[in-house]
Amino acid sequence: MTDTHQTYTLSKKELTLREKVGQLFMPAVFINDTEEEVQKMERLIKEYHVGSICFFHSRASAATNFEGKKKVVHNAKSYDRLKELIAQYQKAAEIPLLVAIDAEWGLAMRIENTPQFPYAITLGALNGGENLIYQVGQHIGWDCRAAGIQWNLAPVVDINNNPENPVIGYRSFGENKEKVLAKSEAFIRGMKSTGTLNSIKHFPGHGDTATDSHLGLPVIDKSLVELKENELFPFQELINKGVDSVMVGHLLLPQLDDQNPSTTSSKIITALLRKQMGFEGVIISDALNMHAVSKKYPQKGKLEQAAFEAGMDVLCFSEHVKEGIDEILTNASEERIQQSFDRIWNLKHKVFVENSRSEKPNTDLHSKLNREIAEKTITELYGDVAALEQLKSSGFLNVSVCFGKENSFSEQISAHFGSKTINLNSALSSDIKNMVLGIFPPAVKPKNLFGFDEKTLASIHRLIAEKNSLIYLFGNPYVLDILKLRPSSNVVLAYQNFPEFQDVAFDHFIGKIKAKGMLPIQLKTKFYEQL
Incomplete structure (x- = not known):
């Protein structure tokens, strides 16, 4: 495995304040x-001795795109770029940069045509499965280092105990603090074995809120005793075991x-x-351009200074580097600056001097790993097992709601049973009462009903009300809360729409494998008994 910057050394020359x-x-x-923006960043790195950078796909897809109005342009050559x-950027830096990215489920979170691994909520469905999750962390770490990235701002350790959460949800391992x-x-x-730095987030816990901090300021109105009992538990335990950094979220805890x-x-x-x-490592901010905090500090550099004064070490997504440096130099003591600098320097020493890591095998194993995870996460939520037996023993409709996504699941059912894949309209006009319904939600986030249009959702509701259905959901399990399921509804959660899943x-449907997964969160809808 090659790391573009493994030959960099840290200069021992005395730095100015x-x-x-x-x-x-x-x-x-x-x-x-x-190219103009790239040159501008090169000058910023060189002139202001920037210590680290964080990569995003584009300005349209980053946290700046609050209203989702900017078009995200697909770039098949993103990885090479x-x-x-x-x-x-490393060439522009006198001191090697720490290069960071959000790769919670792999570089694919930001970069096209790179390996994607399951979302945290899918891994949360594993009954145990820590060895598989270790391998996911390891593969993501290898991919980061091969690209020249040393710092993965992951994992999310928020406990997702609010079904209305618009931003954490699928990014959390679940609602059980121990799991x-x-x-x-x-x-x-897994990441540590590859020499990739980590960052646990979003301190002190972004799970129990219905507000997206990209847009507004979430309020967590809990006492310290309550927080220690739940939200702070994984943070404290992981700090005790040793982590590289903790990311502080934009939250109000009155x-x-x-x-x-x-x-x-x-x-x-x-x-x-x-x-x-007792955390002695690097404390990093969540993106400082997010509306939860950026709107409160209209004067350039004041937010950076306020965050630093509060105890922050790294100012992520600062849009006002020059003004922030000036404000900190004006208001902070030399001792306080040195403390944060030493913490950053220790991380750089760990990456560029110690440089301890495992080597990636030559074979690409990510598809095999995804397949194994799929087999151990598929989850049955059955309300009426007797109805299932009837469905499989008689004729059924093979219904697909896939919004243009590749749907090999329904195609395999067609090939195996000779039942043509049909759409919602055809299913509604049919007299056949049994139905296998494959649903591929348009979006993973709950905003705007996961991307479902009202007409499609109404048709799904009608089908579920009128027919004996077995639903396979290839997406966020919280989608079930908007489907108007009956107490007798039968659902199988596949979680991801990857080919392996x-x-x-399909293997589950034909009885070749048994479901082993456990739903990692509570739904508002109560319709099943988990087997």
Whole structure:
């Protein structure tokens, strides 16, 4: 395995205070930027001694695209461009940059045509399965290092105990704190074996909220005792075991600090995370351009300074590097600057000097790994088992709702049973009462009903009400809450629409494999008895 920057060494020359402050900044960089924007970033890195960068696909797909109005342009050569830009930006830096990315389910979270692994909620359906999650973390770490990325801002260790959560949901391992801890630890160990840095997020816990912090400020109105019992549990346990960094989310916790969001709260960052919980590593902010906090600081550099003053070490997605450096130099003590600088320097030493890691095997095993995960996560939620036997022993409709997604599941049913795949309209006009319904939701996030249009959703509701149905869902399990399921409804959760997961779903339908997965969250809809 090659790492573009393994030959970099850390300079021992004495840095000025301004250069040390520059090391605390992590501006966003974009794979699909123009050459003019790339040159501008090169100058910023060189002139202000920026310490790290975080890659996003494009300005349209990053947190700046709050209303989702900018078109995301597909770029089949994103991966090659990523490696080119890393080389350019490293060349511009006098001190090697820490290159970061959000690769919670692989580089595919940001980059086309790269291996994608299951979402955390899918891994949460594993009954145990820590060895598989270790392998996922390891594969993602290998992919990061091969691209020249040393810092994966993952995993999410939020406990998703709010079905209305618009931003965490599928990114969380689930609602059980012990399982979230075990799975997070396995993922971290896998990444660590490749020498990839981690960041547990979003401290102090972004699970129990119905607000998207990209758009507004979520409020978590819980006492410290309540937080320690649940939200803070995986953070504390992982800190005790050793993590590279903790990312602080944009949250208001009025019982801890009723004046400041966690991003700028010394009570939460310094008093709680640093002193009470004993974390000595790097504390990094969530993206500072997010509306939860950015709107409150219209003066350039003031947000960066406030976050640093509260105890932050790394200022992620800072859009005002020059002004932020000036504000910190004006207001912070040399001792405080040195503390944060030393923490960053320790991470750089770990990556560029110690450089300890395992080597990736030559074979590409990600499809095999996805298949094994699919077999062990497929989950039955059956309300009427007798109806299932009747369905399979008599004729049934093979109905597909796939929104243009590749649907090998329904095609395999057609080939095996000789039942043509039909759409919702054809199913509604048929007198046949039994139905296998494959649903591929348009979106993984709950915004706008997971992307379903009202007409399609109404047709699904009518079919479920009128027919004896077996539903295979290839997506976020929270979709079940909008389907108007009956108490007797039968559902199989496949979680992902990957080819491997569709193949496993078909094998399950024909009785070749048994379901072993466990639903990792609570649904609002109560319609089944899990077997």
